[in-house]
């Protein structure tokens with residue numbers, strides 16, 4: 001049986017991971033591309049070596065991994081550096097995602113979700129049966145990331161500038177989840193959106 005593949009996307013602090021957790025709790029396998037991306041730089045190995053070769057020894061921490069804070073300051077201010085980092089990380093992420101997808105299929109799942117921050121930016125829409133976007137007011141997104149992750153407003157602004165706009169998400173996603181209320185409401189909206197997306201795909 002063919003696997004139904006749903007793409008879940010959204011900009012920094014929109015609530016993608018929170019929606020992913022809600023779907024996961026309902027038993028849907030969700031592959032976290034950000035987590036696979038972090039693993040490339042957080043585990044000493046070929047990804048770290050390639051990043052050091054491109055960006056310099058000063059980005060290597062005493063633990064042998066990459067100083068992602070320092071790298072974030074560089075790549076969210078320099079599009080060429082960001083493209084180089086993506087070239088190092090994203091093919092490795094693709095391999096890890098394919099392996100996780102094979103495991104989901106082997107476990108008998110018929111549906112898999114990719115929690116994929118750069119789905120639209122990388123023109124990956126065509127890989128999915130449906131794309132669900134999470135939107136939230138810009139002010140709330142910034143406030144949540146500053147409050148919950150200890151980031152600065154400037155950091156969030158740099159990331160926002162590197163990501164698709166809300167208008168782009170509205171234009172290109174098949175379904176949207178508006179995360180402008182509390183977590184209970186988000187839970188209801190997230191479940192409704194996935195059910196509707198799957199119902200629409202049903203033969």
Ligand SMILES: CC(C)(COP(=O)(O)OP(=O)(O)OC[C@H]1O[C@@H](n2cnc3c(N)ncnc32)[C@H](O)[C@@H]1O)[C@@H](O)C(=O)NCCC(=O)NCCS
Nearest residue numbers: 011012033034037068071072085086089117118159162163
């Ligand atoms: C630049 C890095 C080192 C910053 O690490 P840091 O721990 O500060 O941030 P984190 O990974 O949690 O990401 C913060 C926010 O930026 C977003 N983001 C990450 N990379 C990118 C990118 N290339 N373009 C736009 N947004 C991005 C994330 O989705 C998230 O919303 C890291 O994000 C990274 O390695 N990025 C390149 C790989 C990539 O593109 N990953 C995302 C898709 S799989």
Ligand SMILES: Nc1ncnc2c1ncn2[C@@H]1O[C@H](COP(=O)(O)OP(=O)(O)OP(=O)(O)O)[C@@H](O)[C@H]1O
Nearest residue numbers: 011012013014015016017018144148181182183186
């Ligand atoms: N409805 C909500 N009410 C309160 N806090 C929320 C709500 N939705 C998400 N949050 C919190 O806001 C922060 C950002 O949410 P989340 O991590 O899900 O975003 P994300 O889209 O995955 O962001 P990123 O791409 O940066 O990883 C988290 O700390 C999360 O717990």
